Amino acid sequence: MTDAATVAPIAAEGPKRLPWRVATVSAIVEETWRVRSLVLDVPDWPGHRPGQHVDVRLTSEDGYQAQRSYSIASAPESPQLVITIERIEEGEVSPYLAMDVQVGDRFELRGPIGGYFVWTEAVGGPLFLVAGGSGVAPLMAMLRHRAAVGIGVPATLLYSSRTYEDIIYRSELDALAARGDGLRVVHTLTRGAPPRWTGFTRRIDAAMLAEVGFPASEKPKAFICGPTSLVESASRALIDLGHDARLVKTERFGPTGA
Numbered sequence: 001m002t003d004a005a006t007v008a009p010i011a012a013e014g015p016k017r018l019p020w021r022v023a024t025v026s027a028i029v030e031e032t033w034r035v036r037s038l039v040l041d042v043p044d045w046p047g048h049r050p051g052q053h054v055d056v057r058l059t060s061e062d063g064y065q066a067q068r069s070y071s072i073a074s075a076p077e078s079p080q081l082v083i084t085i086e087r088i089e090e091g092e093v094s095p096y097l098a099m100d101v102q103v104g105d106r107f108e109l110r111g112p113i114g115g116y117f118v119w120t121e122a123v124g125g126p127l128f129l130v131a132g133g134s135g136v137a138p139l140m141a142m143l144r145h146r147a148a149v150g151i152g153v154p155a156t157l158l159y160s161s162r163t164y165e166d167i168i169y170r171s172e173l174d175a176l177a178a179r180g181d182g183l184r185v186v187h188t189l190t191r192g193a194p195p196r197w198t199g200f201t202r203r204i205d206a207a208m209l210a211e212v213g214f215p216a217s218e219k220p221k222a223f224i225c226g227p228t229s230l231v232e233s234a235s236r237a238l239i240d241l242g243h244d245a246r247l248v249k250t251e252r253f254g255p256t257g258a
């Protein structure tokens, strides 16, 4: 890994021009019953910016290859690269990464990729992050970066999970919000809440975005990531609420809802 402060290049020429590197799994974090984070050592990693992703390429013994994108969840300031994988039932790649991979295993990746869905301290705030499920991964890179540089840009994360047990990075999010540096974390649980839960218990909708988010007049930088349906409805709702479409950035992970 390079110095954390290195500004990562935008893959402006397209990911195909980026070299494949061999990543070694140095640690595994069980985030929830179906989500794991892989801590990776990647020699000669050029650095990244929060919100960017990598392509992971797996090759089986018979030479068959499968390739998928995974957001970088670690801050640029972190010495190792972290990706967070949700196991999709019947999926080709995610069950392997989320269940079978062991410390010491190696696979190929290339990146960093993407220059649009990116937030750094230079972009400023307020920062309004909206996530569904594992869509929190690139937003976590932004929050970790925000905490690492200590700039205290006003920020809100609105995070939709199925249940309390499905909340990824739960204790770290609690700790980040407890720093009292202008970060607010608001959860909504769509498939059942524990007793005494006082938070939201429905899918993210326009009323929730209006209640939790910053007013359009403050020109917040919005980043929405998760299942396609959530991303499309939340971005449409923000624009209907008067937010500038150029300040509402989206990343779609897959087809189903949280």
Ligand SMILES: Cc1cc2nc3c(=O)[nH]c(=O)nc-3n(C[C@H](O)[C@H](O)[C@H](O)COP(=O)(O)OP(=O)(O)OC[C@H]3O[C@@H](n4cnc5c(N)ncnc54)[C@H](O)[C@@H]3O)c2cc1C
Pocket (backbone or CB within 6 Å): 053, 068, 069, 070, 071, 072, 083, 084, 085, 086, 087, 088, 089, 090, 091, 092, 093, 094, 095, 134, 137, 138, 227, 251, 252, 253, 254, 255, 256
């Ligand atoms: C830019 C980008 C960043 C991404 N970052 C992450 C990340 O940080 N963490 C992460 O877990 N995933 C991330 N994804 C999704 C990831 O690339 C894969 O699509 C996902 O892991 C499923 O791959 P698979 O091979 O297991 O499933 P596949 O074999 O590709 O699909 C199996 C079945 O599951 C459905 N499916 C595919 N993806 C999803 C999904 N996300 N939700 C529900 N159903 C799905 C398919 O339609 C299909 O029916 C990202 C995607 C993109 C485009």
